Amino acid sequence: MIKCWFGMLLVVAFSFNTHAAELRIAVASDLRFVMPKIEQAFQQAFADTQTQVIYGSSGRFFSQISNGAPFHIYMSADIEYPKRLQQEQPGTGDVVAYGDGQLALWQRGRTSPDMDALRAARRIAIANPQHAPYGQKALLWLQQLPEWPELEGKLVYAESAAQVAHFVRSGSAEVGITALALVLSEELRRQGSYLTIPPTDGYPAIQQGMVITARGAAHSASQDFVDFMQSEQARQLLLDAGFIFPDAAR
């Protein structure tokens, strides 16, 4: 029995060691479909660097990193979280904006949704504005529409931008407002159609930000990755995935 325990402890100890060299990146869920491409390109550029990407909600990552989570880089869907981390946790690197997300209307079927579809819908799904960046911006966009009073009662709240897609896909809601980067994924393109809502349509930019965590400062590849994210190659991948770079256009 003791032997078995010891063996298990060894396994645990070793699994720590094997992961120690990998660059561990906490990534907001809206990047889920573009990240594998970025990872691949990064590994080609820096041949000996292994990465491990973990997807999740920006807010949850924030509280986890504040409490010592072993992530080297934190890529949030809302730049406010990395900014707060930098203020609260000594040793955190500088916050870098890596692109703006966009909203999209999404519905099932082959026809792109329009404002009529929004008005006709019995249920409109958005992510929870309390903690999901895309939900917050979706609510602001809806609130400035002239139709807002009649739309207000139709809202249902999903836990995340991805769950908005589940709601619509299952038919529980007719229309959803979620991340353009999600509805551009192959999986959702097969299921439904979208309409891009650019930030010029009346909501503040969904500025995304990343930061090297206090723990990541010691990892040799952290800075390489942050630099790579600002490279032309990474920007092109992000553009294709529905992100925009307002600073570059100006």
Added chain:
Amino acid sequence: MSAADLQAITLTLRLAFISTLILLALSLPLAWWLSQTRSRLRVFCEALIALPLVLPPTVLGFYLLLALGPNGPIGGTLERLGLTHLAFSFTGLVIGSVIYSLPFAVQPLQNAFAQIDRRLLDASACLRAKPLDRFVSIVLPLSKRGFLTAAVLSFAHTIGEFGVVLMIGGNIPGETQVVSIAIYDHVEGLNYGAANQLSLWLLGFSLVVLMLVYGFNRQGGMLRT
């Protein structure tokens, strides 16, 4: 099934085995004391142990995250001693699972102990059996079912654990990514095929385990009568 999914399965089984062993070792004295004591503390302890039944797992997970992390009372102490804190580690998950499943191990054992006929214990005491002998020869065999129920419930409950792990695990493959988290991750990634496959595996596995246990229990019952 992908390598990452298999890794999640082995990790989950390892977590469930270790947690169950610790839970049984911990619950044995605890349940015995609860079943025998007349102390006023009993009510308080029973309520404390039952708390995970009532508290939402995310609340429990959040408190554990604060406690086990580098700024918390437990994690902080470890850091000051030159060790690493326990959040986002396999050890942290084991601690979380043990607390989360504690009522599922203690309550069946406590019930089993409470149902043992006092007269048997008194009779054996009259025959000069020592306390430990009485416990091993009378109490343990008579509460066999309680043990089995406790073990299975703790094991199953740990396999199905989600909210606590979501908070204190950090979804790290090979270290803290258990099956339930991997399924959630597949669903969030709109990868319904992989989510389905893993869920079906979990469903089949749970059904087989429970059937084995109920079958075994029934057999034991027939042998006894």
